[in-house]
Amino acid sequence: MIVGGISIRELPRKKYLLPGNSSCPGCPEALGLRYLGMALGDRVILVVPAGCSTVIEGLAPNYSMRFPIVNVPFASADAVASGVATAKEVLGEDAVVVVWAGDGATADIGFATLSGAAERGDNIIHICVDNEAYMNTGIQRSSLTPYGAWTTTTWTGKKERKKDVPLIMLMHKVPYVATASVGYPMDFIEKLRRAASIKGFKYIHLHAPCPTGWRFDPSLTVEVAKLAVETGMWILFEAINGKVKISPSSLPYRDRSRRKPIRDYIKIQGRFRALTDKELRKLESMVDDVWDTLIKFT
Amino acid sequence: MKLVVMHLTGNYAVAWAVKLSRVKVVSAYPITPQTTIVEKISEFIESGMMDAKIVRVESEHSALATVFGAASSGVRAFTATSSHGLMYMYEMVWWSAGARVPIVMAIVTRTIGAPWNIWSDHSDFMSQRDTGWLMIFAEHNQEVLDSVIQLFRITEDPRVYLPGMIALDAFILSHTTEPVDVPDQSLVDSFLPSRRQPYTFKSGDPITMGNLPSNPRDNMKMRWDVHESLVAAKKVIMEVDREWGELTGRSYGGLIECYRCSDAKYFIIGVGAWVGDMREAVDMLRSEGYEVGLIKLRFVRPFPAEELAEVVRGGKGAIVFDRSVSAGSAGPLYLDTVAHLGALNVGVPVKNVIAGIAGVDVTYNDIAGVVRSFIEEIESKGVVSNYVEWYFG
Ligand SMILES: Cc1ncc(C[n+]2csc(CCOP(=O)(O)OP(=O)(O)O)c2C)c(N)n1
Numbered sequence: 267m268i269v270g271g272i273s274i275r276e277l278p279r280k281k282y283l284l285p286g287n288s289s290c291p292g293c294p295e296a297l298g299l300r301y302l303g304m305a306l307g308d309r310v311i312l313v314v315p316a317g318c319s320t321v322i323e324g325l326a327p328n329y330s331m332r333f334p335i336v337n338v339p340f341a342s343a344d345a346v347a348s349g350v351a352t353a354k355e356v357l358g359e360d361a362v363v364v365v366w367a368g369d370g371a372t373a374d375i376g377f378a379t380l381s382g383a384a385e386r387g388d389n390i391i392h393i394c395v396d397n398e399a400y401m402n403t404g405i406q407r408s409s410l411t412p413y414g415a416w417t418t419t420t421w422t423g424k425k426e427r428k429k430d431v432p433l434i435m436l437m438h439k440v441p442y443v444a445t446a447s448v449g450y451p452m453d454f455i456e457k458l459r460r461a462a463s464i465k466g467f468k469y470i471h472l473h474a475p476c477p478t479g480w481r482f483d484p485s486l487t488v489e490v491a492k493l494a495v496e497t498g499m500w501i502l503f504e505a506i507n508g509k510v511k512i513s514p515s516s517l518p519y520r521d522r523s524r525r526k527p528i529r530d531y532i533k534i535q536g537r538f539r540a541l542t543d544k545e546l547r548k549l550e551s552m553v554d555d556v557w558d559t560l561i562k563f564t
Numbered sequence: 565m566k567l568v569v570m571h572l573t574g575n576y577a578v579a580w581a582v583k584l585s586r587v588k589v590v591s592a593y594p595i596t597p598q599t600t601i602v603e604k605i606s607e608f609i610e611s612g613m614m615d616a617k618i619v620r621v622e623s624e625h626s627a628l629a630t631v632f633g634a635a636s637s638g639v640r641a642f643t644a645t646s647s648h649g650l651m652y653m654y655e656m657v658w659w660s661a662g663a664r665v666p667i668v669m670a671i672v673t674r675t676i677g678a679p680w681n682i683w684s685d686h687s688d689f690m691s692q693r694d695t696g697w698l699m700i701f702a703e704h705n706q707e708v709l710d711s712v713i714q715l716f717r718i719t720e721d722p723r724v725y726l727p728g729m730i731a732l733d734a735f736i737l738s739h740t741t742e743p744v745d746v747p748d749q750s751l752v753d754s755f756l757p758s759r760r761q762p763y764t765f766k767s768g769d770p771i772t773m774g775n776l777p778s779n780p781r782d783n784m785k786m787r788w789d790v791h792e793s794l795v796a797a798k799k800v801i802m803e804v805d806r807e808w809g810e811l812t813g814r815s816y817g818g819l820i821e822c823y824r825c826s827d828a829k830y831f832i833i834g835v836g837a838w839v840g841d842m843r844e845a846v847d848m849l850r851s852e853g854y855e856v857g858l859i860k861l862r863f864v865r866p867f868p869a870e871e872l873a874e875v876v877r878g879g880k881g882a883i884v885f886d887r888s889v890s891a892g893s894a895g896p897l898y899l900d901t902v903a904h905l906g907a908l909n910v911g912v913p914v915k916n917v918i919a920g921i922a923g924v925d926v927t928y929n930d931i932a933g934v935v936r937s938f939i940e941e942i943e944s945k946g947v948v949s950n951y952v953e954w955y956f957g
């Protein structure tokens with residue numbers, strides 16, 4: 267298979283996330299880490315704040331990954347990465363410094379740190395692995411939990427909408443902003459490689475449906491991820507120097523009539539069980555709104 | 565030996581020491597009274613006098629995080645802060661010690677709100693006692709410069725491998741100009757070897773630091789090792805201070821410094837800039853016939869317990885001045901002192917004076933007065949009635 271110029275055969279066979287790691291079955295973060303290894307391999311230094319990926323690494327002295335990993339406090343990842351990147355620049359060593367952070371570490375507690383590193387143009391890639399809640403601490407809502415979703419701190423469904431972090435990062439005028447999904451590995455890999463070729467601050471927001479937190483069967487991770495794109499709930503795009511281009515996999519859904527019904531996406535997950543028809547309509551109009559805003563930047 | 569005498573504030577003495585130590589990455593966030601340290605360093609870097617990078621972060625949490633990232637990736641790194649900045653960093657202070665990454669940080673000691681107040685006390689610095697950092701106080705600006713350079717050497721010693729912080733009193737040192745001998749770069753180079761650290765993150769080398777331990781006992785051992793390394797650092801501190809003395813003619817006794825202690829029966833114990841006033845108080849009391857000496861603690865972590873006990877043993881009493889308080893208990897310096905003296909069977913009465921909080925001025929006359937009544941009380945009654953005294957002047 268060849269997508270966007272990358273052939274699957276060219277990807278390294280070396281595994282960067284080893285079997286026997288501590289992720290749940292069907293874990294999207296585990297998928298994402300594998301793709302990260304395929305895309306950037308040995309060049310990566312990974313900075314990981316508290317979150318599921320901390321656990322996926324495994325229990326010391328064992329270790330499930332072949333990346334060097336700097337584990338860091340929840341709110342500190344981008345700043346640590348800035349320090350790592352600065353040191354490597356001083357030492358003249360090649361490294362792609364990657365922050366691998368959950369939606370909480372990105373959009374909530376680590377938000378100021380993220381914004382600071384972006385504004386300074388520090389030479390790092392921030393990947394927000396968005397499973398739409400604080401999974402590590404037991405499925406609490408985050409500012410990236412979508413409207414209507416159940417979490418253990420929103421028993422009757424979240425009343426607020428999902429914060430649009432990719433657009434906020436676009437407004438930082440950084441050289442590279444992209445969205446990706448664990449359901450579209452080649453697209454993600456391509457974006458990672460593009461990001462790594464650019465100097466400065468790069469942001470990639472990876473949609474990561476989580477069977478444990480979203481209440482769906484672990485065999486369905488990729489299917490749920492694809493449905494998010496096909497219903498227009500998640501939009502794949504890329505912005506180089508502020509110019510937004512909808513990615514090929516999302517392009518058809520620019521046309522609202524070609525999107526699958528959001529109900530299909532809602533139905534296969536337990537977390538929207540209590541959503542009323544009225545709330546569903548509200549969610550649908552929020553999705554339209556996100557598209558309308560994004561298209562203005564294309 | 566080539567020495568240049570400059571007139572430097574305490575903050576500029578820090579900046580000069582950082583430059584002489586060939587620090588490669590600096591990151592900090594402005595807060596009074598720390599700010600002029602990084603302003604000066606920025607000037608050094610931008611004028612080409614110093615070959616380093618500065619990362620102008622958006623908070624103190626990020627300042628220490630950035631410095632931690634740089635230091636764990638192979639370069640000498642530095643930050644500085646005060647008061648609320650240090651409080652905001654607190655999580656990273658622990659993380660850096662647990663990760664065993666040598667870092668040096670200057671704390672320009674300032675009280676903590678509410679209410680807002682920029683004057684000196686030691687609340688910010690002393691609240692970090694449990695973290696695992698080396699903690700050193702400076703009495704004057706020369707000692708500031710010398711101690712920063714010493715601290716880089718000590719923190720990067722393989723027998724230690726821990727971060728270290730130095731306290732200098734707000735305004736009293738930070739913004740007061742004193743003559744300071746600034747050593748030649750070649751002298752510092754001969755004293756300070758190139759960067760050493762326990763591990764270094766680099767691409768292609770899959771090491772990790774900080775993932776969950778499978779056995780909490782291993783984790784407990786790591787904490788034990790932080791403690792043991794701090795205790796072991798005492799030897800390194802003595803060696804380094806001695807060597808610095810040989811190179812520059814200036815040494816500070818390593819862990820503690822005694823003033824007129826040899827024939828003293830009563831001991832004043834203190835840290836920081838007001839040790840200078842305590843020296844005056846000792847001279848004054850001596851002239852009145854009181855057999856009093858002064859023990860200046862340079863390091864509070866590692867706590868120089870045996871060194872202190874050796875001096876105080878056989879005396880008639882000790883009085884500990886704290887410029888901060890562990891509210892609901894007593895002054896932190898006093899608590900350490902009585903715990904260790906007691907356990908080491910130094911059975912002398914020890915009194916605590918809590919003074920100078922929030923920048924309240926304390927003169928050598930105030931100190932002499934408090935010490936005088938302490939000695940009088942012991943001489944007449946044999947005990948201390950009010951063992952934790954708040955002194956408002
Ligand atoms: C300062 C601080 N507050 C709270 C926590 C507890 N905590 C650890 S991980 C986590 C949630 C992580 O959520 P997210 O960033 O979305 O990552 P995920 O676990 O979903 O991968 C929380 C709240 C912490 N480690 N540090």
Ligand code: SF4
Pocket residue numbers: 288289290291292293294295296318322397401402476477478479
């Ligand atoms: S909770 Fe979700 S994201 Fe976390 S390890 Fe399990 S499947 Fe992965």
